Amino acid sequence: MTVHTQPVAEAPDPRSFGLPVVEDGSIPAELRSLVSRVHDLIDVVANTGADRETLAEAAAVVEDLTGRLDVDRRQIGTMVERTMSDGTTEYGTITNIVSGDTSPVAPPLFLERVPGGLRGEVTLNTIYQGPPGLAHGGWVAALLDQAVGSASAVETSPGLTAKLEVNYRRPTPLFTPLEVIGRVDRTEGRKVFVSGEIRAHGEVTAEATALMIRVQIPE
Numbered sequence: 001m002t003v004h005t006q007p008v009a010e011a012p013d014p015r016s017f018g019l020p021v022v023e024d025g026s027i028p029a030e031l032r033s034l035v036s037r038v039h040d041l042i043d044v045v046a047n048t049g050a051d052r053e054t055l056a057e058a059a060a061v062v063e064d065l066t067g068r069l070d071v072d073r074r075q076i077g078t079m080v081e082r083t084m085s086d087g088t089t090e091y092g093t094i095t096n097i098v099s100g101d102t103s104p105v106a107p108p109l110f111l112e113r114v115p116g117g118l119r120g121e122v123t124l125n126t127i128y129q130g131p132p133g134l135a136h137g138g139w140v141a142a143l144l145d146q147a148v149g150s151a152s153a154v155e156t157s158p159g160l161t162a163k164l165e166v167n168y169r170r171p172t173p174l175f176t177p178l179e180v181i182g183r184v185d186r187t188e189g190r191k192v193f194v195s196g197e198i199r200a201h202g203e204v205t206a207e208a209t210a211l212m213i214r215v216q217i218p219e
């Protein structure tokens, strides 16, 4: 059961922390397409059996592209503003490794508000492999950290993870749709007690409890 001991706060605007903010709708479709293609490229490169000539050619092409794209870099800490399907405004770092719009490494996990918390679906490829065919435990923790952190940010106000405990119940498989859930259980001043879980085929593979400490909003 979700218990709110404090009223839900209006999300603070990251601009008040001096951070640049980009609206998600203003991210060019071409950049989203590039991010998605590089995501697939990472998985392919990690598994390729191409011949040496093809590998050398690909390395040169990628080196050239890296040089062409390394212009006008975003400021570290750039945030993206998105509106969830229920109208809630959410902020996250644009390169967040779990859910960042412009991170080719992100699975990506996009969370939506559901009764009792946040929910998202994600399918992991070999980028996230730990044991054979299974998700790396650190990535399982990262998904859960994101889900409970976002739940805390949306249901109360943004904070940092002070403590995260993960219980790995079953192996979390690759190439399988995963349901990721985060919720706020209770708040005590700046302390937000949260929990979440990951399910594959409806069965819990990992669950977490965490303590988030809400950041102080500048006057």
Ligand SMILES: CCCCCCCCCC(=O)SCCNC(=O)CCNC(=O)[C@H](O)C(C)(C)COP(=O)(O)OP(=O)(O)OC[C@H]1O[C@@H](n2cnc3c(N)ncnc32)[C@H](O)[C@@H]1OP(=O)(O)O
Pocket (backbone or CB within 6 Å): 091, 092, 093, 145, 146, 147, 149, 150, 153, 158, 159, 160, 161, 162, 163, 189, 190, 191, 211, 213
């Ligand atoms: C924008 C939306 C983004 C949402 C998604 C984000 C998901 C990803 C989240 C992360 O990955 S965050 C990155 C990983 N976490 C960190 O790097 C945090 C590192 N730690 C810190 O910066 C500080 O320790 C922390 C901000 C968590 C707390 O420092 P403070 O100086 O603000 O807290 P303070 O010492 O005043 O303590 C406040 C209360 O919290 C309690 N507390 C603090 N740290 C604790 C801890 N580790 N364990 C238990 N209790 C703790 C502390 O006892 C106290 O309780 P009381 O009010 O009852 O006295």
